[in-house]
Amino acid sequence: MPEEEHKSMDIVQLPTTSYIILGMLSYREMSGYSLKQLMDRAVKHFYWSPAKSQIYAELRRLESHGYVVMREVISPQRPDKRIYGLTPQGLDALRTWLDNTAVGPDSYKSPLLLKVFLGHLASPGILISQIEARRQKLARDLVLCEEKEEGLIDRIQEPLAEEEFLFPLLALRFNMASIRAALTWADEALEHLSRWQQEKAVGESKT
Amino acid sequence: MPEEEHKSMDIVQLPTTSYIILGMLSYREMSGYSLKQLMDRAVKHFYWSPAKSQIYAELRRLESHGYVVMREVISPQRPDKRIYGLTPQGLDALRTWLDNTAVGPDSYKSPLLLKVFLGHLASPGILISQIEARRQKLARDLVLCEEKEEGLIDRIQEPLAEEEFLFPLLALRFNMASIRAALTWADEALEHLSRWQQEKAVGESKT
DNA sequence: GTCGACATGTAACCAGTTACATGATTAA
DNA sequence: TTAATCATGTAACTGGTTACATGTCGAC
Numbered sequence: 001m002p003e004e005e006h007k008s009m010d011i012v013q014l015p016t017t018s019y020i021i022l023g024m025l026s027y028r029e030m031s032g033y034s035l036k037q038l039m040d041r042a043v044k045h046f047y048w049s050p051a052k053s054q055i056y057a058e059l060r061r062l063e064s065h066g067y068v069v070m071r072e073v074i075s076p077q078r079p080d081k082r083i084y085g086l087t088p089q090g091l092d093a094l095r096t097w098l099d100n101t102a103v104g105p106d107s108y109k110s111p112l113l114l115k116v117f118l119g120h121l122a123s124p125g126i127l128i129s130q131i132e133a134r135r136q137k138l139a140r141d142l143v144l145c146e147e148k149e150e151g152l153i154d155r156i157q158e159p160l161a162e163e164e165f166l167f168p169l170l171a172l173r174f175n176m177a178s179i180r181a182a183l184t185w186a187d188e189a190l191e192h193l194s195r196w197q198q199e200k201a202v203g204e205s206k207t
Numbered sequence: 208m209p210e211e212e213h214k215s216m217d218i219v220q221l222p223t224t225s226y227i228i229l230g231m232l233s234y235r236e237m238s239g240y241s242l243k244q245l246m247d248r249a250v251k252h253f254y255w256s257p258a259k260s261q262i263y264a265e266l267r268r269l270e271s272h273g274y275v276v277m278r279e280v281i282s283p284q285r286p287d288k289r290i291y292g293l294t295p296q297g298l299d300a301l302r303t304w305l306d307n308t309a310v311g312p313d314s315y316k317s318p319l320l321l322k323v324f325l326g327h328l329a330s331p332g333i334l335i336s337q338i339e340a341r342r343q344k345l346a347r348d349l350v351l352c353e354e355k356e357e358g359l360i361d362r363i364q365e366p367l368a369e370e371e372f373l374f375p376l377l378a379l380r381f382n383m384a385s386i387r388a389a390l391t392w393a394d395e396a397l398e399h400l401s402r403w404q405q406e407k408a409v410g411e412s413k414t
Numbered sequence: 415g416t417c418g419a420c421a422t423g424t425a426a427c428c429a430g431t432t433a434c435a436t437g438a439t440t441a442a
Numbered sequence: 443t444t445a446a447t448c449a450t451g452t453a454a455c456t457g458g459t460t461a462c463a464t465g466t467c468g469a470c
Contacts, residue, residue, distance in 0.1 A: 015429070016318055023325040033449050046320035051431055056451060079438060079449040091328075098329040103337050104318040111223055111311040113253035113381055118230040119374040121298075122305040130310050166403060167326040174320055174392050181388035185381050196373060222457070240421050258459055263423060286421040286466060 012065055014093075016104070017050055021058055022067060022086060022094040029071075029085035032056045042168070045175050059084050067093055116189065124197035128190060135186040138179050145176045219272060221300075223311070224257055228265055229274060229293060229301040236278075236292035239263045249375070252382050266291050274300055323396065331404035335397060342393040345386050352383045 024030065024038055032055050039049040050058070059082075062068045067090030073081040086094075112134055119127050149172055156165040231237065231245055239262050246256040257265070266289075269275045274297030280288040293301075319341055326334050356379055363372045 016316075016321070017429085020321060023321070023328070026325070026328060031449075032451095033447095043321065043324065046315060046317050046324070048314060048316055050429090052449095053432085053451070054430055057430095077439075081449070094325070095328055098322050098325060099333045101333065101337060101340075103322065103341070106315070106317040106319065107255060108253060108313070108315050108385070109223075109255055110253050110313040110381075112313065113378050114223070114227060114230070114250065115305050115310065116381075117250065117253070117374055117378040118233070118301070118305060119377070120370050121230070121233060121302055126306045126308065130308060133308075134310070163327050163403070166399060167324055170326070170396050170399060171320050171324040173395065174317075174323075174389070177388040177392045178315070178385060181384040182381070185384045188380065189377050192373060192377060196370070199369075224457080238421075239423095257457090259421095260423070260460085261458060264458095284467075288421070 012093075014065075014097075016047075017054070018058060018062060018067075019094055019097045020047060021055070021062065022090050025068060025084060025086040026091065026094065029083050031081045031083055032059055033081075035059075035084075046171055062090065065093075066090070119193075124193065124200055128193050128197065131186055131190055131193070135183060135190075138183050138186065142176065142179045142183070145172060145179065148172060149176070219300075221269075221272075221304075223254070224261070225265060225269060225274075226301055226304050227254060228262070228269065229297050232275060232291060232293040233298065233301065236290050238288045238290055239266055240288075242266075242291075253378055269297065272300075273297070326400075331400065331407055335400050335404065338393055338397055338400070342390060342397075345390050345393065349383065349386045349390070352379060352386065355379060356383065 020039065020043055021035065024035055024042075030038070032052065036049070036052045036055050039055075043049065059068065059070070063070055063084070067087060068084045069087055071083045071085065073083055075081070112130060115122060115127065115130060149169070152165050152169045152172065156162055156169060227246065227250055228242065231242055231249075237245070239259065243256070243259045243262050246262075250256065266275065266277070270277055270291070274294060275291045276294055278290045278292065280290055282288070319337060322329060322334065322337060356376070359372050359376045359379065363369055363376060
C-alpha cells in the first residue's frame, strides 16, 4: 500500500505565544510596545502575558518566518517605532493552528491552593488571612469584569458588530464564571477553617 | 575533600516546585519515582506536576540545602531506590514559606479560551467541536472528583483524622467548583456559537 | 518475548524572566 | 526635579521539557 504523502511547505512548530501574537495582529498592526499593553488587558486573564523582552524577540522570530512584516516609523517627536503587520502566510498559519482539533490542556497553577492543600502545617490565622485577601482580590476583579462586560454588551447590540465582540465576551464570561466559583469556594473554605482554628485552639489549651 | 558542606543557614529562595516536594515529603519519606506518582494524582490539578527528570534534580538540590536526606535502599530483587526524608530544617523552610503572607497570583493558561477569543478567524464547526470535546472531558473529570470526594468524606468522619483530610478536601472542592463553572459556561457558549454558525452560513449562502 | 511497572538519571535544548541600557516627552 | 509613559532592545540566567540511556521483574 503506497504511503500517503502530504507535502506541506515549511510546517513550523511554534509555541502558543506566537499564535497569541499573530492573533492580536489580526485585529490591527501594532508595535511590540502596544502589543504588550493589549495582551495585559485582553489575554492575561485566560492565558498570560509574556515579558516585553520576549515579545520583541518573538516578533523578530515571526518576521524571520515571514508571518509578520515590520515597518519602521521614525518620528522626530516620539520614539521610533517598529510596527508589525500580519502577512497572508501569518494569517494562514494562525488559521491552521486554530482549526487544529488537538487543543492543549488547560494548566492551572495556584500557589494559594497549594498552601491550602498543605494547610496542616500552616498557622491557622495566617492561612485564613491569605484566603481572605484572595477573596477581596477576586471581588475587585469581578467588578472590573462586570464593567468590561457592560461595555462589550453595549457594543454587541450595534448591528454588524456582533462577531467582533461575541468572542471576547465569551472569554470574559468564562473568567467571570471562574471568579464567582472561586468566591463561593472561599466562603465555604473560610467557614471550615474557622472551625478548625477553634478546635486547634481548644486542643492546645487542654495540654 | 571537605568542600561539600550543606548550607542550611543561607536564606535561599526556592521555586514553588521545591516547596511542593517538601510538602509531599512532610507526609512520608519517598523516592523520586513515587513522588512523581503522588504529584500526578494529588497536586497536578491545582498546580502542576514536573517532569520526572526535574524531580530527581530538585531532590538533589534540596539535599544540598540540607532540607532533605537521602537513604539508599539496595534490593536484590527490585531496582535500587533513593528514599528522601524531610529534615527539621526542611520542615522549617516549608513552614516559613507557607506562613509568608505574600502569596503568588494564580496563573491560568487555557489554549481553548485563546481559540475562543480568536474565534472570528476559526471555522465555526471546528470551534464548536473543540468546546464540545472539552465539555465531555470536564464531565469525566467531575465524576472522578466526585468519587475522590466520597472517599475523603468517608475518612473525614473518622475521629482524629479530620485534619489529615480536611485540606485535600478543600483543594478538591475548589477543583470541582471550577469544573462545574466551566461546564455551565460551555453550555452557554455552545448556544451562542450555534446561532453564530447559522448566521454565518446564511450570510455566505446569500453571496 | 514483548509489554508495562519499577527506578534513576544525563544532555541538549527552549521558553521565559530579570536586570540592565538607552533616551525622548509630558505632567506633577 | 521627579516620575510616568513611550519605545526597543541585550545578556545572563533559571526553570522546565524531551529524548535518550540503562536495567530488572512479573504478567500475558
